[in-house]
Amino acid sequence: CTKDLDVTTKDDQDLIGEDFFKDETSYKRLLAGVYANLSLTGVDGPESSNIEGLDAGTSQFGRVLLYLQTLSADQMIWSYENDPGTREIQRNIWNADDPVVLGMFGRTHVTIAFANNFLRETTDAKLDERDVSTATRAEIKTFRAEARLLRAMSYYYMMDLFGKANFATEEDPINAIPQAYDRAQLFDFVETELKAIDADLADPLANEHGRASKGVAWMILAKIYLNAEVYIGQPKYTECLDYSKKLIAGGYSLATDYKHNFMADNDVNTAKNEIIFPLISDGTFTKNYGPTTVMINGSVGSIEANGTALGVGAGGWGGALRLRKQFVALFDGGIYNNDRRNGIISGTRSREITDISDKDQGYILEKYSNATSTGSFGADQTFVDTDFPLFRLADVYLMYAEAHLRGGAGGSNTDMESYINSLRSRANNPQNNLTATDITLDFIIDERARELHWEAHRRQDLIRFGRFTGGNYNWVWKGNGSNGISLPAHLKLYPIPSASLASNPNLTQNIGY
Amino acid sequence: VVKEKATGEPLPGVSVVVKGTTRGSQTDFNGNFTIEKVKTGDVLVFRYLGFADKEVSIGTNFNITVELDESAEQLDEIVVVGYGTTTVKDATGSVESITAKDFTKGNIVTPENLLSGRVAGVNITTDGAPGAGSQIRIRGGSSLDASNDPLIVIDGLPMAGSAGGSRGVLASINPNDIESFSVLKDASATAIYGSRGANGVIIITTKKGRSEYSLDYDFQMGFGEVRNRINVFDGDAFRTLAPQKFPSLAGLLGTANTNWQDEIYQKSVSTQHNLTARGQIFGVIPTRLSIGISSIEGNLLTSNFDRATFSVSMNPSFLDNHLKINLNYNRAFEDNRFADKGQIGAALRYDPTQPVRDSSSPFGGFYQHYTRDANGIIISQGTRNPVAALLQNSDLSNVFRQYGNLKIDYNFHFLPELTATVNAGFDKTSADGTRVNSLNSPASYTDLFIGNDSAYTNEVSNESLDTYLNYVNTFGKLKTDVMAGYSYQTFNGSGTDTGNKRNVNGAVPTTRDDTPVVLIGFLARANLTFNEKYLLTLNYRRDGSSKFGPENRWGNFGGAALAWRMSDEDFLKDSKVISELKLRASYGVNGQQDIDGSDLYLDRYRFGNTDSQYIIGGNPILSTIPGGRSFLRWEKTATVELGVDYGLFDNRITGSVNAFQKNSTDLLSKAPVADGSNFTNRIFQNIGEMKVNGLEFTVNADVIKQEDFNWNASFNATYIDRKIEKLALGQDITKGGISGGTGNFIQLHSEGFAPNSFYVYKQLYNTAGKPIEGAFADLNGDGIINTQDKYLKEDPFADVTFGFQSSIDYKNFDLAFNLRASIGNYLYNNVNSSSAQYDLIQDNAVLGNIPTTVLNTDFQRTSDVILSDIYLENASFLRMDNITLGYTFDRPIKKFASNSIRIWAGMQNVFTITNYSGLDPELANDGIDNNIYPRPRTILVGANIKF
Missing domain, CATH: 2.170.130.10 (TonB-dependent receptor, plug domain)
Structure with a gap:
């Protein structure tokens, strides 16, 4: 009876492919699996992970993105430097063995693999073979476009952070060694792909919450055009303006209160029309240590123990996150005292952080919250209900202004003024009547910080403004100097993780590492 | 009279039984014995340890002399x-x-x-x-x-x-x-x-x-105590130290002097009873019944293990011994109460100036640091009171296991050289457990008083069937023993867990049902002996495992061994010194398939738990992901070995020496896979090679062998050297997760080094020899201290281990002890590395104790030093595992023909000599000393009663 060696799975959470696809609702679940890799770490609770080589919680997509884009720059300090990788990221002394870098590279490529699998399993031939109904096929058409969108988004982040990626599509078999794409190839792919799927995607705000629409594709296009000089050495501000305008015309509107964007009910309060794409977080159904859970628990002060108002434990995580003084300075001046975006708590604290592990030094920030706009709280005291706003309209307004200032065609001063002032009005800032002469590029970079801090944009913005590497702008602990020192230019890209480099002979290490 | 054949000396204490009855006797010091009511034709059975059994038919002479042969052969x-x-x-x-x-x-x-x-x-x-x-x-x-x-x-x-x-x-x-x-x-x-x-x-x-x-009835009782402690500051010293380091927290100091380690350990009493009955039922079925009752108290508060076992074994023969049946059936019941080992760590950390109990505390009368928030809600702060954490937690399990087998050997009537064997067995364990944390204890620091209430079940089972034919015959000088067979095994496992039923957000119940594992083998073996001196064994086995896909499922394994009984050659036959000498050489290949994941080749999909779903349009959806896939084949280990078995001076001294080398290839190792090419970033692959070299030496000596004074001593030594020769793509693999920070690790698998080698920074010291905090050698010389300056140093496994046993019998006394030693095993002291730093005196918003070793380093911050090689220690040791002294009363009850009572006393874990600074240099968890459950020293008394 050697036939007994042909075993099959027995767990009710596991299905063999052929059984799984017998049920036509499986296609939506499989697509949800691709999305879930951005929001969750694994399928078996907060300690599980689809990738290995680092702590499960730390490997969450939004979390590693936050670390690489925000912690690495001038806005944030993480107190517990014995958490591997955090010290190297926030002091800009990372190397190819950094677990956070590995987390980003690994996590994002798993999204790519999941998307490829979705596309491989939903070809016309497969759907014919499984005799899938016409109604489901119609849905699958949109699903496929979304899978391609998530894949393109993954390549966008690889292009931005690493300048390279393993390039695999649904045509490549499992375990085949992928080719490596450089920045120009990735730019080309992302641009072409996003345009190709446009027709199949749902209109802005027309898709179910948690799924992506055309707005997400436009947002990524606007971003790659805004940064095109960095990526491929060509200015594409006109194109950036085109897509910014499409987004603004797409029906999005600012939340009535800035804070709504960062609250436990930001999926249903007025922020739902501002947030273009959220990373879903829910204390009951999506338990994981993602960016909002980390920032809400982490921002509770060591002295203040102010967690209860934020819907988490009073002590939170004992003061894990604090602010660097350069960011605090952006809110100096009376006009910012009542600015809704100014969540800085100074108390009896010193503004300086001379010792990173001293959690009583440095100001803290109250931005994200597990409280709702109606005064209640999220379901869980650790895992928050607050979605992470990966893309939102306010960013589009600022991109419009910047692309216009940088010479893009098709914009106007009037619109620019109106967008910038609308952000200020919404923030309750008295200085809400700025004119084109006030709105300079220097103003934009600071205003982006005031509006979009702790939202995983900062490193990209500083690089575009030439202030990340080099010594023209130093922040505390930049380059591991307590007052900041110049960074070498190669740090504009993260190193390819050693494990990833070794497992694909086609990949080469970034210059300087 | 019963005598020893070789010497003619009378043998005392020989058991003499009339076959098929309970009647019997024992010889006295002169070797004399008497049995009443013996008639012609009865058979007497003589039995004595170290001698061959002998049966003597009674003829007409009722006065017999029997000589027993030594079987120390x-x-x-x-x-x-x-x-x-x-x-x-x-x-x-x-x-x-x-x-x-x-x-x-x-x-x-x-x-x-x-x-x-x-x-x-x-x-x-x-x-x-x-x-x-x-x-x-x-x-x-x-x-x-x-x-x-x-x-x-x-x-x-x-x-x-x-x-x-x-x-x-x-x-x-x-x-x-x-x-x-x-x-x-x-x-x-x-x-x-x-x-x-x-x-x-x-x-x-x-x-x-x-x-x-x-x-037979055996009884033993043990009294255990954990004597060692980690040195931490006592209440008075802490009251001096804490305000120096954290003046703002001085107000939190209490007035008590609590040694929290003393509070969490208890003295234990344990008892074991065993009752065994043997005999023949229905006159034809030799049977053994045994009952064992053990009640073992742990030395960490609340920890306990109770076990009852019942075992029956029957082994009748039928058809003139042509049909032999062996039936074994066992039932075992375990009642466990587990104590959280983590509280050993908490006891080091808890503020020594606070009392264990506090009548005003809302935490069930146990002292606990807490604050109230604006709404008056109580929030516990810092580490939990370890005594409360142990006493308020009930972690129980009941385990029921039954296993047994039925083995039938049939010796063919028409071909007695051929035996057919069928052996069918099963082993099934089911466990159910509950974890209840009382309502007045927090489930974690941030939770309110919801405690914990969860239940789980687990089941594993294994069924096996072996059938084989065995042919034994002698052709002139050639003895043959040939066997061929078939083996089938299947393994199943499943479990459930309710999650915390008191969780206000709803419990997250989970179930698990493992993919079955099936192993099938076809096997054959031939043993050939020529002229009693030249021995050859050949083995072959073809194995299939359900863990591998159809294309890689089967593997061929086998081996060959040659032995030469040199001492039987003419030139040694008459040697007075060498009584036995056998040279052996062997080579063989084994397979390995025992990895986590029994279905990695299948096209699998898995949807998330209830707490791991995606939300679309406000509704949770069972988001589903494809499982990582790999197409594995057998890992193979080839071993070559040379050995000598020796016996000297009429085998008063015996032993063996072995030298071996094992080479594992196609190692099943979890290694990085090209990103984007699979559904994860690390997966099992057949990449890697490992080499193990070793030497083993044993000697066993009857140092003194006299009528009423015997001393036997044995000694063994083992040298093992393991080295990873090759890893997937040359990539290092991180190992050894440690506490102190999230996701830290301390070990590496790396080519050219032993597995689990420690991966640390090289600590720098000042001229006075004091370590400089956070200062490490820039080993790669690039001017930056980062992870690339870590180096591999030592490994957790001993280079050489020794065992020494001695047993002395003098008249009715017996004395035995054994010693073990281990040299070159290293430990990473995670207790010190994660807690012996001044910063940890602030434990969130309250005070926490730290080990006094901080005084040697004056280290401030964990993150600066946690990966320093200063915490890597040589944990070589010499340990006396136990010593026992017994006295035997021969036939104290004259009414019965044969009986004895032995009473004994002993000590377990007598002493350990080591330079290691932690609690115990010998640990199971691969070289990381963190929250170990220390072994008690136990004083034992017992009795063995035989009828």
């Missing part, structure tokens, strides 16, 4: 090997047989500890929890990410793994039921177990029924 001792037996004389491989007389004595709760220190190349490590499982390593283990556990076979039945909730795979087996162990080490011996033999095999044979009636 150990050469004819039966040795159990896979699918059959052999004798010491005919063994060609590295097989060590340990029988009851050699067992390690003492507070033995689980069977493997009978073997501790006894066998060269076998290391057994057990922590201090009652009934705790052990890590057993035979020759160090030859796998990387696949299991390094040896295969354990009981009466031909390979054991399944342990079920969660049980203390371990061997915890439910009563050591008292064990007759002997055979440890198969070299490839020619293990190859017959092909698929599962790569890390050695331990064959356990249980005691069987006999035709004579006998009743």
